[in-house]
Amino acid sequence: MPMSPAALHMHLTRNEPGIEVAVGILAQRFGERFASSRAIREQHGHTTTWLPNQAPDGVVFADSTEEVVEIVRICAQHKVPIIPFGTGSSLEGHVNAPAGGISIDVSRMNRVLKVHAEDLDCVVQPGITRKQLNEFLRDTGLFFPIDPGADASVGGMAATRASGTNAVRYGTMKDNVLALTAVMADGSVVHTGTRAKKSSAGYDLTRLLVGSEGTLGIITELTLKLHGIPEAIAGGVCPFPDVESACNAVILTIQSGIPVARMELADTLQVKACNAYSKLDLQETPTLFLEFHGTTAGVREQSELFSAIAADCGGGEFVWTDKAEDRTKLWQARHDAYWAVLGLRPGSKAVATDVCVPISRLAECVEETRRDIEATGLIAPMVGHVGDGNFHVSILVDPDNAEEKATAEAFIERLNWRAIDMEGTCTGEHGVGQGKMKYLKREHGEALSVMRAIKTALDPDNIMNPGKIVPAS
Amino acid sequence: MPMSPAALHMHLTRNEPGIEVAVGILAQRFGERFASSRAIREQHGHTTTWLPNQAPDGVVFADSTEEVVEIVRICAQHKVPIIPFGTGSSLEGHVNAPAGGISIDVSRMNRVLKVHAEDLDCVVQPGITRKQLNEFLRDTGLFFPIDPGADASVGGMAATRASGTNAVRYGTMKDNVLALTAVMADGSVVHTGTRAKKSSAGYDLTRLLVGSEGTLGIITELTLKLHGIPEAIAGGVCPFPDVESACNAVILTIQSGIPVARMELADTLQVKACNAYSKLDLQETPTLFLEFHGTTAGVREQSELFSAIAADCGGGEFVWTDKAEDRTKLWQARHDAYWAVLGLRPGSKAVATDVCVPISRLAECVEETRRDIEATGLIAPMVGHVGDGNFHVSILVDPDNAEEKATAEAFIERLNWRAIDMEGTCTGEHGVGQGKMKYLKREHGEALSVMRAIKTALDPDNIMNPGKIVPAS
Known part of the structure; x- marks a missing residue:
């Protein structure tokens, strides 16, 4: 399309x-x-x-x-x-x-080269996918937490600074890559970082390459942080009368220091889509999906604390469980969100876009976006990694309808300007690629010149993934 | 000296x-x-x-x-x-x-410009010290966690990528700076990052400037992450027969996912110094100082879990409390460590140096260093942020004894090579400045050329804090 x-x-x-x-x-x-x-x-x-x-x-x-x-x-x-x-x-x-x-x-470069269980890290090649890696780690009691939805390669996830549903607890790729090997534009091989958990030894080239989308170097090896598989996991869903009250519950939860592992918001249209697709009977209203990781007592305490906060914010009953099979069912709707969305309009294609704003602006941003969608007549449900202020809009577009595509494109532009104007960013986790380049000047201003200077210094002939992130001039 | x-x-x-x-x-x-x-x-x-x-x-x-x-x-x-x-x-x-x-x-640029309590962030000028900031935040229920010991300015802490005792839980400055304003070598003003909790919108200039020690730009404003003051804090001390068993307890604690807030190791000499200085009667053996943050039930559970792990590793009784006054007394020795060290040899000066290694190598690195110290005849206790694999050696040197100073300098060199050879870094949190420049080639190899290319691109006349981090050629 x-x-x-x-x-x-x-x-x-x-x-x-x-x-x-x-x-x-x-x-x-x-x-x-x-x-x-x-x-x-x-x-x-x-x-x-x-x-x-x-x-x-x-x-x-x-x-x-x-x-x-x-x-x-x-x-x-x-x-x-x-x-x-x-x-x-x-x-x-x-x-x-x-x-x-x-x-x-x-x-083809998809091997696990080393697992250092005592140090909670592993060394992998860039082509391994996150599911392959977690399959490999299964018997170690450790896991790699970043989950962007797609079964992406970890090299690509590092290159786009990916994150996903549990970034609110485990961070993004920026926080979970300890070190990288990269091939630079002149063919030199650079090792950034060590296996030490922290360092103050010079410029942070690891973080510079994470999110650089192949425009500065090609990642050929990664040292990743791992985490212990939690003793207990509890999860559940909680309906709210409106997006604002759901966001208020999110803000209080984070302020209280509850170490929530996942906290996802689905808007009413998304919940409707999920009910239809996954044969559920969730109340069709803005809904939070939550997951807690910890000890058995810990996840119980977290769930109860959240229940109280949700009630204070006008939410409905928080139905939670620490039984794996029940939890899977409760979370099923969230996991099936993408397919459920497509079911809203068979034959259409979903254009997925993401922005991220300070949490205090999230309700306002989601609501304005909802009104914008309604005014356009587009079908576009929203889901969000609401603990980070990051949300996604999936716009269902008829691939053969040029006018509709233009409407969708104009809507995406307004969404991005809106997020930037609310002190947010044009992309929380998808990356810039080609599609978001036009927003960078407004978001970064003069800093874009610094990015260009770095790009030019490290890749003077502009051969590394040209036409992405930094405009040529 | x-x-x-x-x-x-x-x-x-x-x-x-x-x-x-x-x-x-x-x-x-x-x-x-x-x-x-x-x-x-x-x-x-x-x-x-x-x-x-x-x-x-x-x-x-x-x-x-x-x-x-x-x-x-x-x-x-x-x-x-x-x-x-x-x-x-x-x-x-x-x-x-x-x-x-x-x-x-x-x-003089030491004002708090904004506190966004709902977003857990604040905007400050670089000259404010961490204690001034926490004093300002006292009534908000929030705090800024990074504690490098000294009451440093937050601008300087960002510039050196500082951390300290509770980095194991709250991260380092790299993890707690959301955005920066910096003046670059040409006088341009650059804003890196936004108030969104995460972003994939281009090169991570925030992380590039954090740790750049004024060699790329001068930080004039910072957006910092804040954290909720925990409902409960528990802490205590635990003696171990040797450094290795203490390190094993640390490794198991982290693998178990216990969200320990502070975990400090003092070696026997340091404990002796603390007993003498702080009038304590701690067992004179390698000792862990711990602190847990969470709910009342949570910190109790964490303390009990750690007690069991410590016992399994051959440790003595873990004496812990969640009463503020008792905790302060238990932690007093750790807080007074620097002064206690000076008391070991009145009239001497303490040369402080730090390295950081993978936790699995920590016991070996500390033990080799201990033997090295003994062979030199230097007086040099060790304390460490052991949850990160980061430790400090304080070498007591007679400022008027040239031979002793040379012995200390040679010892520091060996310590740095040792850490680098163990897949670690020549500095976990102090930074490079002038003193650690000579170690960067061995630690970074070809990556040092990339650092130099960035430095040259952003500061072609080498006017920004020249002679630090990156050698001129």
């Missing part, structure tokens, strides 16, 4: 002779691990995005840091763009190739 | 004509708020460091971001170094002026 390319703010030109030479060298060097068929190329440009597909000229399936170095050196020599690819689940055109170039697919 | 200047790795030259002009302009512009007396200049070069004093040529007491811009522009025009100054409590020569220049003292 391509939207207008004008939205991409890209003025990149293809370096045809360079691409031709690089493709030839890579094809010879990597044999069957170099693909240039249209299907594979388009699959590597295609993501779960609303942006037009811009396929790379070739895809290399890399096996090691050394191979990534080799590919980068070849591309650097011929000034050919390089686009790293994990699972392709990014949402804002991160893996598109607006000026062509080579996609480096790291999905 | 100056050590050999050769250790500083500095090849900076003074720009005499530029300094003369800038001093003249600033003296005229700022009148009484410009100081060039020897005493004030030396006080701004002097810190609690073992390095020789290198005084700036003048000190400006700035009142606003706009004034900092003005000072930076004047210095930039004449290529004169600028050294930001908070309280001067840094330990590695961070505020020295090896090539002269202007110290910008921000201690």
Whole structure:
């Protein structure tokens, strides 16, 4: 469902002779691990995005840091763009190739290299997905908490500074990557950070690369923090008369220091969709989904404290349980939210966008957005990682209706300006890619020049995922 | 107690004509708020460091971001170094002026600009100290948790990526700064980050500036995360037969997910010093000091869980209490550690250094260091933020004994190599300044070139706190 390319703010030109030479060298060097068929190329440009597909000229399936170095050196020599690819689940055109170039697919680099159980960390390759990693860790009593919904690769999650439902307790990728190995634009291999839990030894290159979306370097190894699987987990759902009272309960819960693990808001339309899709009978009103991690006594205490807060804020009964099977059922609606949304309008496509605001502004932002949606006539339920002030709108669009697509695009623009004007950000966890570039000047002002200076210093020929995050000028 | 200047790795030259002009302009512009007396200049070069004093040529007491811009522009025009100054409590020569220049003292910029209680954040000027901030917050039910010991300015704490005793629970400055305003080398004012709790909108300039020690920009405003004052606090001390069993208890505590707020290790010599200084009768053996934050039931449960773990690891009785006055007494020894150390050898000076290693290597690192200390004949107790793998050695040195100073310097070098070789870092929280520059190549390798490229891109004339962190070439 391509939207207008004008939205991409890209003025990149293809370096045809360079691409031709690089493709030839890579094809010879990597044999069957170099693909240039249209299907594979388009699959590597295609993501779960609303942006037009811009396929790379070739895809290399890399096996090691050394191979990534080799590919980068070849591309650097011929000034050919390089686009790293994990699972392709990014949402804002991160893996598109607006000026062509080579996609480096790291999905074969999916091994766990080390688990240091005593230090609660592990060393992994970037292509492993979060589910693969947690499957591997199952017998250690440890887990990797970041859960962006999609079964993304951890390399891609680091590159986009992903988070998800339990960031309110465990933080985002910024908080859970201890160290990185990255291949820079000149082919040099850089190790950022150590396995020490903290350091004051110089510039924080780990945090600079996390969220840089492949525009500064290609992540080829990650040292990740792990967490002990909690002794007990309790969870439940709680209805509220309106979004404001639900948000007030969230604010009080966090102020009280209740270490809530997950706290999700679904608006009325989303709850309706979930009831229909998941055959539930939730009250069709703004609803919080909660989860608590701790000791058996601890999660009971947390659940009871939240019940009292919810009641004070005008919420309904907080139905909670620490039994795994019941909890799964209660949370089912939240987990099925995406499919439930599609069920609201069969044949449509969902355009997913996210913003994040200070929690004190969340009710206002959600309500204004609700009125905006109603005025447009769009069908667009909202769910939010409300403990962080982060919420998502899924806009159901008829892919063949140009007018509707334009309406959706204009709505997304207003949503982003609204969040920025409320001291928030144009993306809490999806990243910039191509889709959010146009909002960065308003959000960052002069700081965008600093980003550009860093980009230019580290990638003077602009070959690392060009046309993403930082506009060329 | 100056050590050999050769250790500083500095090849900076003074720009005499530029300094003369800038001093003249600033003296005229700022009148009484410009100081060039020897005493004030030396006080701004002097810190609690073992390095020789290198005084700036003048000190400006700035009142606003706009004034900092003005000072930076004047210095930039004449290529004169600028050294930001908070309280001067840094330990590695961070505020020295090896090539002269202007110290910008921000201690007058110490206001709380906003408290957003609902969002658990506040906006402050950089000169406010952590104690001043917590005093201001007293009636809000919130507090700012980072406690590096010294009553440092929050600007300086951000600049050095400081942490302290409760980082194991609340994180470091990297985790508690939401956004910054900084004046860059060209005088531009940059706002990094927003008040949203998380963001994926571009390069993480907040985290790049945190820990950059004034070498990239001068912090003039900070948005800090706050935390709810816990309903209950429990704390206590627990003796162990050796460092290894104490470290094992720490590892199990963290693996169990007990959200310990503070967990400090004192070695036998430190406990002896504390007994003598604070008139206590602690068992003279490696000892853990712990603190738990939570609900009344929660801290009781945490204390009991830890007691069981300590017993399993061969520890003695964990004496704990949730009564404030008793807790204060139990923790007194830890709080008085620095003074107690000085009492071990009256007339000596304490050289404080810190390293940080993976927790699994901590016992080994501490034990090797203990043997090293014994072999040198130095008096040097150790205390550690053991939950992070971070520990400090305080070396008591006779300021007039050149041989002893050389012995101490060589010991510090071995300690740093040892930590780096154990996959750790040469500084967990003190920062690089001048003193740790020589370790960065071994710790970071090729990544140091990336740091230099960033420094050069953002400060091409090398006027921002030159001679710190990144060697000039």
